[in-house]
Amino acid sequence: MLQYVVKRVLLMIPTMIAISIIVFTIIQLPPGNYLESYIAELQAQGESVDPQKIAFLREYYGLDKPLVEQYLRWAAGMLRGDFGYSFEFNMPVTKVVGDRMFLTIIVSFVTILFTWAVAFPIGIYSATHQYSWGDYGLSFLGFLGIAIPNFMLALVIMYVANVVFGTSIGGLMSPEYIGKPWSWDKVKSVLEHSWIPVVVIGTSGTAGMIRRLRANLLDELQKAYVVTARAKGLPPRKVLRKYPLRMALNFFISDIGSLLPHIISGAEITAVVLSLPTTGPMLLNALKSQDMYLAGSFLMFLAFLIVVGVLVSDLALVALDPRIRLQGGVAR
Amino acid sequence: MNALIVRTAALLALLPLLAGPAVGAEEPPNIAAAVAAGQLPPLTARLPRVPLVFEAPRSDWTLGRYGGEVRTLMAKDRDIRMMVVYGYSRLVGYDEQLRLTPDILEKVDNVDSRIFTLHLRPGHKWSDGKPFTAEDFRYYWDDVAHNKDLSPFGLPQALLVNGHAPKFEVLNETTVRFTWQEPNPMFLPALAAPSPLYIYRPAHYLRQFHAHYAGVEKANALAVEAGSRSWAGLHQKKDEQFRFDNPDLPTLEPWKNTTPLPSTRFVLERNPYFHRVDSTGRQLPYIDRIIVGITDDKLIPAKAGAGDVDLQVRYLRFDNYTFLKQSEKRNQYHVRLWEKALGSQIALYPNLNAEDAEWRKLMRDVRFRRALSLGINRHEVNEVVYFGLGRESSNTILQRSALFRPEFRAAWTKFDVKAANALLDSIGLTRRDAAGLRLLPDGRPMELVIDTSGESTEETDVLELIRDSWRQLGIAMFSRPSQREVFRKRVFSGKSMMSVWSGLSNGIPTPDMSPGELAPTTQEQLQWPMWGQYYEQNRKGGEAPTSPDVVELVKLFEEWRNSGSADEREKIWLRMLTINANEVYTIGIVTRALQPVVVRDNLRNVPVEGIYSWDPGAYFGMYHPDTFWIDTAGRR
Numbered sequence: 001m002l003q004y005v006v007k008r009v010l011l012m013i014p015t016m017i018a019i020s021i022i023v024f025t026i027i028q029l030p031p032g033n034y035l036e037s038y039i040a041e042l043q044a045q046g047e048s049v050d051p052q053k054i055a056f057l058r059e060y061y062g063l064d065k066p067l068v069e070q071y072l073r074w075a076a077g078m079l080r081g082d083f084g085y086s087f088e089f090n091m092p093v094t095k096v097v098g099d100r101m102f103l104t105i106i107v108s109f110v111t112i113l114f115t116w117a118v119a120f121p122i123g124i125y126s127a128t129h130q131y132s133w134g135d136y137g138l139s140f141l142g143f144l145g146i147a148i149p150n151f152m153l154a155l156v157i158m159y160v161a162n163v164v165f166g167t168s169i170g171g172l173m174s175p176e177y178i179g180k181p182w183s184w185d186k187v188k189s190v191l192e193h194s195w196i197p198v199v200v201i202g203t204s205g206t207a208g209m210i211r212r213l214r215a216n217l218l219d220e221l222q223k224a225y226v227v228t229a230r231a232k233g234l235p236p237r238k239v240l241r242k243y244p245l246r247m248a249l250n251f252f253i254s255d256i257g258s259l260l261p262h263i264i265s266g267a268e269i270t271a272v273v274l275s276l277p278t279t280g281p282m283l284l285n286a287l288k289s290q291d292m293y294l295a296g297s298f299l300m301f302l303a304f305l306i307v308v309g310v311l312v313s314d315l316a317l318v319a320l321d322p323r324i325r326l327q328g329g330v331a332r
Numbered sequence: 333m334n335a336l337i338v339r340t341a342a343l344l345a346l347l348p349l350l351a352g353p354a355v356g357a358e359e360p361p362n363i364a365a366a367v368a369a370g371q372l373p374p375l376t377a378r379l380p381r382v383p384l385v386f387e388a389p390r391s392d393w394t395l396g397r398y399g400g401e402v403r404t405l406m407a408k409d410r411d412i413r414m415m416v417v418y419g420y421s422r423l424v425g426y427d428e429q430l431r432l433t434p435d436i437l438e439k440v441d442n443v444d445s446r447i448f449t450l451h452l453r454p455g456h457k458w459s460d461g462k463p464f465t466a467e468d469f470r471y472y473w474d475d476v477a478h479n480k481d482l483s484p485f486g487l488p489q490a491l492l493v494n495g496h497a498p499k500f501e502v503l504n505e506t507t508v509r510f511t512w513q514e515p516n517p518m519f520l521p522a523l524a525a526p527s528p529l530y531i532y533r534p535a536h537y538l539r540q541f542h543a544h545y546a547g548v549e550k551a552n553a554l555a556v557e558a559g560s561r562s563w564a565g566l567h568q569k570k571d572e573q574f575r576f577d578n579p580d581l582p583t584l585e586p587w588k589n590t591t592p593l594p595s596t597r598f599v600l601e602r603n604p605y606f607h608r609v610d611s612t613g614r615q616l617p618y619i620d621r622i623i624v625g626i627t628d629d630k631l632i633p634a635k636a637g638a639g640d641v642d643l644q645v646r647y648l649r650f651d652n653y654t655f656l657k658q659s660e661k662r663n664q665y666h667v668r669l670w671e672k673a674l675g676s677q678i679a680l681y682p683n684l685n686a687e688d689a690e691w692r693k694l695m696r697d698v699r700f701r702r703a704l705s706l707g708i709n710r711h712e713v714n715e716v717v718y719f720g721l722g723r724e725s726s727n728t729i730l731q732r733s734a735l736f737r738p739e740f741r742a743a744w745t746k747f748d749v750k751a752a753n754a755l756l757d758s759i760g761l762t763r764r765d766a767a768g769l770r771l772l773p774d775g776r777p778m779e780l781v782i783d784t785s786g787e788s789t790e791e792t793d794v795l796e797l798i799r800d801s802w803r804q805l806g807i808a809m810f811s812r813p814s815q816r817e818v819f820r821k822r823v824f825s826g827k828s829m830m831s832v833w834s835g836l837s838n839g840i841p842t843p844d845m846s847p848g849e850l851a852p853t854t855q856e857q858l859q860w861p862m863w864g865q866y867y868e869q870n871r872k873g874g875e876a877p878t879s880p881d882v883v884e885l886v887k888l889f890e891e892w893r894n895s896g897s898a899d900e901r902e903k904i905w906l907r908m909l910t911i912n913a914n915e916v917y918t919i920g921i922v923t924r925a926l927q928p929v930v931v932r933d934n935l936r937n938v939p940v941e942g943i944y945s946w947d948p949g950a951y952f953g954m955y956h957p958d959t960f961w962i963d964t965a966g967r968r
Contacts, residue, residue, distance in 0.1 A: 032817040040816045043856065050527070051854075051868065052485045059484070060565065085559075088410060089593050090569055090577065092559040096594050162638045178597040275627040277596045285408065 005315065012307050019303045020078075020296075024071050027292045027299075033063050034087045034290045041289070061087060074293060078300065084293030088286065093297045097279060103172055104278040106190065107197055108262060114202045115209060122206075123213030128240065130218060138210070145207030150270040154200045158274070172197070172276050197274050201267045212251050220244035253316050260309035261302045357613035360398045362620045363604050372604055373461070375615060380453035382438055384608045386616065386959060389428045393937055395610055396961025401621035402642045402935065407629035409577075409593045413527075414646060415600055415622065416576050419585035420953025421607075423450065423523045423531075428955065430842055430948055432520055436584055436607065444896040445515035452506040457605040458582035462536045466502045471535035473500045475544055476571070481564035490522035490529050493893070515896035521845050526950035530573050534582040541567040586617040586958035598624040608958060617958035639663025642932040643960070645670075645944065645951065651790070653928050664933045669926040673945030676727040676835025676920030677718070678794055680704070680782065681858035684882075684917070685875065687826035690772045691780075694759070695829070696879060701916040703755035705744040707805045708798050714922050717793050727835035727920025728913055732943070735841060735905050743913035745920075749804045756805060770806035779808045783828040785820075786813035791832050794921060824861045831858050835920050838947060843902040845948065847892055850908040851885035852877060859917045881915050934963045 032040075035054055058064050062073065074084055083093040122142075126135040173189040180186060220226065221244050229239045268280035275281070279298070286295035318324050359367050359375055366372045388394075406414060425435040434440055436456070441449040456464040476482050477491075487497055491510075499511040510519070522529040539545040541554065543563045551563035560566040570578055576585075577593045584607070587600035600622040608616040627635060633652040636644045637659045648656070656667045682695040682704070694700045710724035728740040761770045761778070769777040780802075784791045795811045802809050811832075814822070822828040836849050848854075852863035855874070863882065865874030877883055885908055892904045912918075927944040937960045943949055 030815075030817065032821065036820070037817055039856075040820055050488065052488055055485050056483075056568075060568075088408070090572075090575070091593065095559070100594070158634075178595065272628045273631065275596065275625075275631065281628065282594075 083297035086294040119209035127217035142207040216248035256313040257309035260305040380456040396618040400962035459603040468532040618961035644930040670944040672925040675839040677925035679727040679835040680919040685862040703752040706752040722922035725923040730839040851889040
């Protein structure tokens with residue numbers, strides 16, 4: 001087992017190197033660089049550009065250096081914990097991400113709790129009451145949830161809130177708390193504002209989870225051991241809780257792998273629409289304006305979380321499900 | 333010694349009582365408490381001895397009341413710089429009649445556009461209360477502009493005349509002088525630009541980051557601590573008067589930024605040392621606070637329509653007009669239509685540096701460009717795409733400008749297929765293929781591809797209409813939408829034959845403004861990027877122009893740069909406009925483009941009709957947002 005873990009951890013190193021090369025290349029693929037898109041943007045707004053300033057910035061940011069050198073500089077910096085410099089904000093990447101990361105984690109975490117709290121009971125109900133009216137009704141809602149894109153739902157809610165209730169939504173706290181240090185009032189304000197993004201972002205996740213839980217549970221419910229347990233006279237709830245539900249949870253554990261990066265990145269498009277101060281819109285903007293170190297370091301961080309998440313969920317599966325064996329005789 | 337200074341200061345403080353209109357003027361209420369508590373000096377000690385007295389610029393302008401906040405939206409943190417543009421506090425600035433008038437400066441003495449003596453306002457202070465003096469100019473000149481680390485590329489272009497730097501002198505505490513050997517008409521317009529030439533720095537603040545004053549080691553240590561590579565990097569970062577991203581940097585603008593990047597909400601507070609007063613001696617600005625929210629640019633029209641802003645112009649487009657108008661009543665605002673100062677809302681740019689030799693030859697042939705211009709049904713475009721609100725025009729300056737002549741606008745704009753065909757025949761493009769398309773001399777059919785930046789459907793709609801009329805000339809036209817950066821690359825490298833963009837950016841020039849847009853001066857000019865690059869890089873890169881008319885334009889531009897007299901500059905302007913109109917280097921289609929402006933009902937002094945222009949104008953800047961005010965009585 002230990003050997004397996006070590007092997008997996010070591011494998012992460014070449015994986016991360018490969019990812020970093022791919023990330024860097026893809027960010028560099030669109031023509032031009034940050035300064036050129038900066039000039040183009042200014043001109044689209046009718047503003048003028050001082051060529052001398054641009055020359056200074058080009059040299060200062062090292063954009064005149066060959067790509068390989070830029071990459072090596074960035075990669076070496078990351079090893080030392082220096083994630084580079086954001087051109088757009090004119091400050092180190094870590095400082096830019098700072099507070100946003102915290103808010104993103106809050107929103108995502110609450111969203112995940114919301115998803116679980118809603119999806120579990122409904123999923124179990126529709127599996128145990130298959131083809132009942134309740135199942136049909138909830139499945140219908142579930143399909144709606146999957147089919148409606150989050151950002152669309154966000155737009156509709158925003159419009160309704162504005163026209164019917166005359167309130168403006170968006171943002172994660174009352175304006176007076178933005179940029180202020182954390183206080184109890186600020187926390188309350190965040191909680192008050194966060195339910196809309198939580199519902200909007202959570203809907204499709206909830207719907208998806210209901211479907212998966214239902215399908216997995218249905219598979220298990222028809223197996224012989226369930227019949228045996230019932231025949232032996234176990235109460236139906238206990239049967240459900242003790243055997244098929246636990247079996248059906250494998251998908252849930254393997255989901256953890258993708259959950260970690262999701263917590264950090266938030267739902268980009270929805271966050272843009274709701275103008276949430278999370279990291280999603282920032283990543284999107286960084287990619288648009290080719291702020292390459294900000295975008296690159298952020299993507300690397302996400303990639304790292306995925307790699308770690310997959311490892312964690314693999315290990316958890318091994319630990320929790322005795323049917324899973326380590327292949328290749330490693331831990332035999 | 334100290335007593336003497338105190339006594340002098342007290343005497344000086346009394347001076348405005350004798351001279352200025354500031355007698356007994358009320359304090360802005362939101363800082364009155366701070367003044368009473370002694371945290372801020374009283375009004376007379378905060379204002380310069382001779383403040384700028386703001387006179388009513390138009391009949392509907394009224395004296396205001398203090399208080400309130402104005403909310404506006406921007407799309408990126410970086411856009412906070414727009415507040416420097418709107419604030420428009422400059423050494424000299426344009427007024428609403430586009431006259432250059434002293435603003436921060438008390439006066440400017442100008443001898444032949446060669447010797448400029450700048451007189452500061454004695455007693456003028458930075459937003460932190462420290463004096464603003466000639467030392468701030470000297471610091472820029474000696475320690476920034478002439479420092480190899482801070483200015484590795486030398487002086488800014490606007491300070492150089494034929495490559496020569498001026499002589500800089502400090503005459504006394506409030507007077508500095510710049511002297512050039514030859515005239516420099518670019519100097520004052522550069523100081524008045526929305527993104528101005530800053531020839532002064534808050535020296536008392538920046539010294540702590542400068543190796544010369546703090547010591548190299550200490551300055552570098554400070555820089556490393558702040559995450560910069562060297563002291564020069566940190567100095568640059570702290571010293572961004574235009575970026576407005578350093579709340580600690582003292583400013584002369586009406587409002588100072590109090591929020592560091594990154595944020596989704598920026599708060600700008602009144603600068604208690606601002607140098608302008610209204611005619612009753614009350615210090616401007618009237619409005620206490622500006623709140624800048626950051627949201628996605630595509631959401632800004634929606635949020636403006638939802639009543640989330642008090643004043644908004646940026647990121648609103650003409651096609652949002654009907655939507656915005658719809659919820660005007662419900663959300664208590666007005667949508668106004670201001671005129672953009674563009675020479676043409678939309679213009680075609682034949683690429684005179686196209687890679688393809690056959691096409692390049694045609695693009696350089698004036699008969700071809702004229703034929704294309706005659707082959708556009710501008711009336712139809714105006715009616716179909718612009719609801720008839722535009723005006724059919726070539727790409728030239730607007731009627732508002734004193735330099736305007738009707739013949740510039742009319743040149744080669746009348747829809748005349750017959751004349752256009754005759755012109756094409758005279759070039760020798762007489763052979764046609766079976767479909768009726770004219771053939772190039774090498775036998776290829778004339779299929780003209782126009783590059784667009786792919787940002788608006790407006791461009792493609794217009795091109796669609798032009799395609800039909802050009803078909804009657806025997807020319808097939810295709811549009812090739814791409815993406816902004818790709819678009820620019822294709823044009824600069826000559827891969828694109830023709831492109832579409834907006835026309836002249838300054839349609840309301842005076843003879844004192846640079847005619848640089850009319851001659852090749854920079855690579856950014858889509859009709860001759862390589863010729864522009866040639867002059868931009870001091871005849872090192874790009875290509876030298878061959879066409880005699882273009883060479884003449886360059887010569888005229890250089891004459892303008894070296895001209896000391898206003899009459900001569902006007903003559904040069906007119907000549908350059910005439911050449912551009914005759915040669916049709918760019919094909920303008922309609923002008924009088926409109927820009928929606930959303931204004932809260934109770935916000936006063938925002939003009940009903942205005943010009944929306946970057947330079948000159950600084951968007952709102954020219955209309956002095958420091959005199960906008962909120963009428964709380966009118967809220968009902």
